């Protein structure tokens with residue numbers, strides 16, 4: 024059977040989509056190639072969130088074309104995902120050697136399209152249509168974990184799309200409007216994963232706190248089903264109802280989710296951290312800016328004060344709460360004062376870590392047409408300055424873990440040194456330690472003996 028190599032750019036949602044595509048291909052009998060050099064089919068699952076992500080995938084494809092076209096003209100080359108969705112046929116016009124362009128609502132069709140291309144039934148495939156119900160098609164898992172088919176953690180896609188329309192963001196155009204899977208469908212997938220040995224599940228979506236909210240407005244069959252499975256308790260959001268349902272699965276040890284929106288942190292979600300012990304004390308809460316003026320221009324729907332209030336509430340629930348964020352520097356019109364507000368917010372919150380992004384103009388987004396686009400050098404300088412602040416705080420917070428005993432879930436061999444194992448604390452910090460295969464999949468306590476800037480080193484032996 025032909026073999027396929029899949030390379031993924033971008034976020035965890037993309038990783039998950041690629042895993043589902045790979046699992047679908049394997050189910051059809053395809054092999055997964057260890058490298059592009061030996062593959063019959065090479066697929067790039069793309070990201071559009073910033074220009075450099077698009078450029079990387081385009082550069083990679085040009086490179087593949089250069090490498091393969093003469094020696095191995097039969098290799099099938101394809102773009103999947105967000106850039107495929109936003110650029111469509113344009114990609115084939117630009118790179119005529121590309122055979123396949125499949126958007127974000129058609130991942131489940133990829134395996135059939137590859138069959139067709141390899142069998143010569145089609146010459147090119149471009150499919151960027153919207154498809155009702157496609158949010159429920161990302162459900163197959165490979166589960167090739169670190170230790171012989173033993174995957175300890177898994178991602179589960181609960182919804183697709185985003186209706187927030189932040190002015191900088193391309194996601195509503197690449198992922199479409201919000202569509203949620205039903206709770207029974209998601210729980211069935213989670214149960215199956217737990218039955219296969221998974222201990223930790225991360226619920227995924229572009230805006231998970233909006234899970235299940237867009238039901239009445241559109242009324243499709245799938246949405247009708249979703250509505251009928253939701254409890255109409257007005258005080259409990261559909262997302263928290265989902266957390267409750269997943270929490271009830273026996274054998275599951277930990278629940279995470281990403282990404283939420285700060286506006287979704289109502290009292291019910293804050294309280295869920297108290298009620299649900301499997302919901303770990305960790306939140307990736309994208310703030311984007313510390314300036315109210317910029318937050319408004321970004322259409323974020325909260326103020327600096329409201330964001331700080333959420334952080335205060337989460338830390339009141341559990342002072343161990345690990346909090347990370349995303350920040351954009353250089354949004355159009357961002358002044359020195361606006362930027363200073365972002366730096367001061369970072370200092371005030373003391374994030375455990377943060378992704379700091381240079382603003383990138385995205386096609387069709389309102390911010391791309393705003394006046395006062397900032398010069399690259401200024402954006403670079405602000406990026407470096409904020410990153411230094413973020414790193415200093417992250418290192419200090421890591422150092423504070425030295426000498427403490429923390430609970431970890433052991434995931435497998437360390438990515439940095441495969442002779443060691445690694446696990447994650449509940450607050451989502453990576454801990455590397457000396458252990459053996461029997462530890463994989465276990466929840467255990469380790470004493471932190473050393474903190475490097477981004478990694479903790481632990482010792483389970485010195486516990487008594």
Ligand code: 5AD
Nearest residue numbers: 072191192309349350380381382383
């Ligand atoms: N430019 C820079 N960063 C962006 N992000 C989203 N859109 C842009 C953009 N146009 C960042 C946000 C988001 C993360 C996934 O990517 O911080 O939270």
